[in-house]
Amino acid sequence: MTSFISRLQKQARGFPTIGLLALAVSSAASAATTSLNQSWDFYRDDAKSADTVDKVAPGAWTKVDLPHTARLEAKVPVNSWQGSAYYKKTFDAKVAPGEQAVLRFEGAMNVADVWVNGKHLGTHLGGYLPFSYDITPHLKAGGGNALVVRINNEDNAITGPKPLKDLDYIQYGGIYRDVTLSIKPAVHISDEMLSNTEAGGGVFVTYPQADKKSAIVRIKAEVCNTAGEARTAQLSQRLLFKNARVADGADNIRLAAGECRHVTRDLKVDRPQLWSPKTPNLYSIQTTVSSGGRQDVVTTRAGIRRIALEKGKLLINGEPTFLRGVNRHQEFPYVGYALSPQADYRDALLIKRAGFDYVRLSHYPHSPAFMAAADELGLMVLPGVPGWQYFNPDPAFGAQVVKTCSDMVRRDRNHPSVLAWECSLNETQMPDQLIEKLHKTVHQEYPGDQAYSAGWVPQTYDVYLQARQHRLDDKKPLPNKALIVSEYGDWEYYAMNAGFNQTAWGDLKEADRSSRQLLTDGEKRLLQQAKNLAESHDDNFKTGAVADGYWVMFDYGRGYAPDLESSGVMSIDRLPKFSAEFFRSQRGASETSAKWGGGPMVFIASHWTKDSLPQVRVFSNTDEVELFLNGNSLGKVKSGPSTTHPNLAHPPLEFDAGRFQAGTLKAVAYLNGRKVAEHVVRTPTEPVKLGVAVDDLAVESTDGDLVFIRARLLDANGSVVPDSGKAVTFAAADGYEIVGPGTVTTEAGIASVLVRVKGGKGAISAEAGALRGRL
Structure with missing residues (x-):
C-alpha cells in the first residue's frame, strides 16, 4: 500500500495533479511543474465588507496550506458557511523567451476570480473541475509575482444545484484541491x-x-x-x-x-x-x-x-x-471536501474491501486522487455533473451544464475505471433539447464506441439510471438499453411517498424501520438497516440491471437539515456498521488481492449483550457456517439462495440461541468441507482501558495527510465495550494537529478524532475518566 504514493509521485504529470503529489517531473531540459499549495494568506469575509482584496485589513490574514476549507464545520453541520473569501500568495517564475507558464486550479468552490499582478485573469464558474490560465504575459521579470483568488460559495442560479437550505448535501468552500504552476x-x-x-x-x-x-x-x-x-x-x-x-x-x-x-x-x-x-x-x-x-x-x-x-x-x-456498487459523497467531518490524497485513497480502499466494484460519484465530479485510486484498486466509477432536483430556464444555466459535462469528460477520459458519464441533472425534469445536447457532448468529447452517456430519464442516453424508489412507483416498461439501479435501500424505506419533494415528508415510516441508522442507534436498528439492504439488493436482480448502487457508503452532512444522513454502511468517521459486512459477504470467497484483501469471511452481526436478540445473524461468503455459544454448537446452516433471498448467492444466515447467555459466540465457516474462517464475539464486561490506534489502513502518511485516530473502550479480555456517548479527550504532540474538537463521544465503543499529520512524531493520548490510552 505504501507504494501508491511513490508511484503517483513518479507519474504526477500523467494525470491531474494530486494533493501533495503535485511534484515536478523535470530535468535540466524538461518542463517543470511546481506545487503552489504551501503558505497562502487567507481571509474569510464574514462581515461581507471586503468587495476587493485591498479592503482586507493587513492584520486580518491567516496562514494556510492547500487543500483548504474556508471554515471548519461541525461534525453535524448546522448553518454551513456561505460567502466570499480571499487567498493570496507570492511566487517566483523564471520564464525564458517562447516558454509558457500555466497556472492550474484543480478545484475551488464555487465561483473563483483570479488575479496575477493585478491582472484579472477571469471568473470560473463551478467548484468541482479544474481550470487553467496562461499567465506568461502577466509575470514580472524579476519574480515576486502576486497571486490573488476570491472564492464565493453562495447559492448560484447558474451553477446550481438547489439553494443550501433545500439541498441534501453540502458543497463547502475554499480552494480545496491543488494549485500548480507549469513552465513549459x-x-x-x-x-x-x-x-x-x-x-x-x-x-x-x-x-x-x-x-x-x-x-x-x-x-x-x-x-x-x-x-x-x-x-x-x-x-x-x-x-x-x-x-x-x-x-x-x-x-x-x-x-x-x-x-x-x-x-x-x-x-x-x-x-x-x-x-x-x-x-x-x-x-x-x-x-x-x-x-x-x-x-x-x-x-x-x-x-x-x-x-x-x-x-x-x-x-x-x-x-x-454485474457490478455491485455504492454511492459516495466525498466529504469528511470538519474539513468537508479538503481531503489529502491518502484520505481519498483510503475511501476507495474501504469501498473495495466492503465488497463493491462500482461507485456512483454523487452528485458531482470527485477528486483526481479518488479517480486514480479507483484505477489502481479496480473500482468502476460513474462520474456525474453537479445537479439535483434543480433546473433554471436561463440559457446560461444550460450552457454551464454542457461546459461542465465537457470539462468532466476531458479531465477524466483516460481513467479505465470510468463506466459511463452521468451528464444528467439528477431527479430533474430537463428539456429534451438539453438532454440531447448533453448526450452529444459525451460523444463529442470522447469519440468512438467506448463512451456511454447515462441519465435518469429513459430517453436519449445510452444508459438508463433508475432509482429503486422510482421503479416501485413506475409501471412503465423499461427502455431497450442498459439499466443501472442508481440508488436503492434508503429512501424507499424512509418515506412511503418515495417522491422528489424532500421538503414535504407527510408520511414517514417509524425510525426503527428506516435504513438511516447511526452507529449510536444500537444493535437492533443496525440489524434492521442490514435487513433492508439485503432485501433491496436481492430485489435489484429482478430488473436485469448491469449494476446497482446502494445509497450511501458514508454518512454525510446535509444542507437543509441539522443532522447527518445516516444511511451509510459506514459512519462519517469511516467506522463500519453491520451492513458493511453484509456487502463484504457478497463477494466470492475465491476473489483476493494483495491490495485490499478478500477471500473467505464470516461475521457475527451482534455485540452479544443482554439487549441482543437470541436470533443471531451471520454473514459469510462460504458454503456453510456453524455457530457455537460457549462451546456448544447451535447447528450448521448452508449458504445459498433462499425463499426470502432467491437472488443472493450468500444471503444472511440465522441461528436461534433460544435465549441470551453471557459468554462467547464463535462462527466457523467452511468451504468444500474445510474450515476457512472464523469470527468470535464475547459478551463485554466493564471497560478497563482505552486502546488507541491510528486507522491509516497501512497507507503511508506524509505531511498534510488527514487520518483518524481511534480510542476503543476495552474490557479485561480486549473486547470492545459497545457503549455510546462516553466522552473521550484526546491530546496530540506537535507532529499532529487535531482537526475539530479534542473531546468526542464514543459510538458503539469507539471514539474518533481526525488529525492532520505535521511531521508525524510524538504521542497521541486519550482519556475517559479513569481510563487511559496512548499511541
Missing part, C-alpha cells in the same frame, strides 16, 4: 483545460481494439509552439508495463509560430494485460516532445480494456459482469 518549453504538450478544440488538448488514450491476444493503444497528443518562429520537433510515445518497455513510436512534425496540432499514433500490444475490476492492470505512457534541445514529458496511466453496455448485459473484455 516553447514546444510542448498542451494543458487539456486550455485547449479549445473538441476532444482535444493534452494526451488522450483510447483502445480501438483490445482482447487477450492483442490490443491497439491509440495516443492522441496536442503539441503547441509558443515560440515566435516555426519549429521542428519529434513527438515520441513509449508504452511501459511495470517499468518495462512494451511498444514505442515517433513522429517528426513542423509547427508554425503559435500553432497547435494533434498528432495520433497507434501502438500495437501483443498479449496485453487487460484492466478489469478483478485485474486492474495499469500501463504508463511516456509522451515526449523534443525541440531545440528542450523536452516536455507527460506520463499518463492507462488501462487497456473494452466494455460493452447493452440491455441486461455489461461485458468487460468480453466477460459478462
